[in-house]
Amino acid sequence: MQLLLIHSDYIEYEVKKSTPVAEKIEESLKQGRLEDALTAFMAVEKVDEPNPADTIKRTVEEIEKVAAQVKAERLMLYPYAHLSSNLSSPKVAVSILKGIEEALTGKYEVMRAPFGWYKAFKISCKGHPLSELSRSILPEGEQGAQEVQVIPSCAKSSEDDDVVSEALKAESVAKSYWHILTPDGELHNIDDFDLSEHPNLQKFVDYEISKNRAVEKAPPHVELMRRLEIADYEPGSDSGNMRFYPKGKLMKTLLENYVLDETSKFGAMEVETPIMYDMNHPTLKKYLDRFPARQYSIESDKRHLFLRFAACFGQFLMNHDMTISYRSLPLKMIELTRYSFRKEQRGELVGLRRLRAFTMPDMHTLCTDMDQAVSQFDEQYNMCINVLDKIGIKLDDYEVAIRFTRDFYDSNRDFITNLAKTVDKPVLVEMWDTRFFYFVLKFEFNFVDALAKASALSTVQIDVENAERYDINYINTEGEAKKPTVLHCSPSGAIERCIYALLEKEAMAMEKGAVPMFPVWLSPTQVRIIPIAQRHLEFAEQVSEQLKCRADIDDREDTIGKRIREAGREWIPYVVVIGDKEVENGTINVTIRSESQPNKPVKMEMSAEDLNNRIMTEIEGLPYKGLPLSKLVSMRPKFI
């Protein structure tokens, strides 16, 4: 039994024509309408034939469960053969459908659309989180059956159709085919590929496909983000809106500046667009109607506004008004949105991993045609690898997912193979037989965290829909207006999520017995200077002046042991202890965190200039900003 449940404002149908298997019906059943009803589209399958009673029982349970969740009092039972490719005999189907109807009658106001007729129907989907659900009900012992992912399409109506059209069927149920693509170009069936040598990819695949994500504890980065005074929950705001303390704000600014620098080198023009838009703007309305409500909305005088969930709107509306010659293509614009807003469901928000307000670098590239788009895609793919690498997230830390339509794959096989070659490891492939989303090709780099949960960082998509929707044109060599092919790219993914990934990565490293740290250019304090006694403070000041980086002085009246420990707990890359010996010799003793092991610090005697040179080499070409807090640690407040 395949079930597709839609909680609708209304559903109505009208029979058009009988098929050879049609049940005989009363005139009154030839049309029907229910308001505020849960509609159950159902397909009875071959596997249901041996035990119809069991199928009835379990289907009824499932429907009742959902009806209770959405508080529906009216049910429309709608036979919908297109949900399955392995249907039962019509006789069994009718008996099961009638059985379900009988079991539910009395508890609900039930209407059943007749079986075996071509019917036209209209449905208005409510669009709340539970309004669209699909269920496969299999007999006991048949759990291994093929998984079918249903991608819901909302607010669709088939009013123009005489019969339930093939197009609607295709859009209601787009099938995903999962594969593993190896660098040699082989496209393996996911079940046939041995992932045991790729444990991280295995985790990602499990997360993506089997959706098995039971986890018993909170993710480790939540404790770390607080303990390191990076970020924290803000109870005075909405959930998923974080506060950032000075150290976290510094890291965030550096990451933002880095991504902007890289995209600027890449030729992107930085722009800024509004964070709120008119819900009733004709172009935006069309776009919003395609998706269930997931945005913050604001009532302001007569207008109904929503907060942007990406920078697409602003940039596309700008593109629409621009005069663009083919000479300007590929044309790149970037905005670093502070913020983009998505009203994710309450239970889905976790620490810095998924937020309702987040900072998103969002670049769009207008290309003359698909060929140019494909070559741009390739360049941006490589840029993303490089950007994440500098941020401290290496190729081993994430898994690649590439998703495309079958048509795209058939005409770009070599190109896609090359993407796997570039990263030189197997990648997960999702292929759709029809295009449902606005893109024909996308990739993401998915970070797999300490609890085996995956989340996307970098992504690029080839969009074949929005140039049309926003009426974006360029003038070609012939002087004709043409629609460009558009690329969406976020080189790093959300900035907050990069911090999450770094924290989770270090948490995993700690588990394995390594010493955790941030890349030097991102460390809030790069050098901690610890004068042993007060008389060494002056020399400590001198050393800090010689270092052209974020060097602070722990002048608190604690023991050396304690201050060393504190520096370690702050993951400071270089720790300098200054006492009589140093003042005398003019050299310094540096503990180098990146070379140390737990309980085995690596210390080196060097001059302040040596240390400075070493750090300058490490942070060369990367953004820099001064200390986010007072140089003297004794003057700092505690944030947590």
Added chain:
RNA sequence: GCCUCGGUGGCUCAGCCCGGCAGAGCGAGUGAUUUGUAAUCACUAGGUCGCGUGUUCGAAUCACGCUCGAGGCUCCA
């Protein structure tokens, strides 16, 4: 939205099962110590035990309602 668990000084938590003076460690303040590589010692301050109602001689503890948070479901353009 549904299910489960939780809310006790700034932080982390014990106490709750089985009702009887509200506790510890860290942090903060003060004093002593001026220190050579992962927690110096002593003292002090700091709490309507999330909110409300009920049961009781007596409620942090039991019951009910509310609220906020976390995890799961669902979802993730």
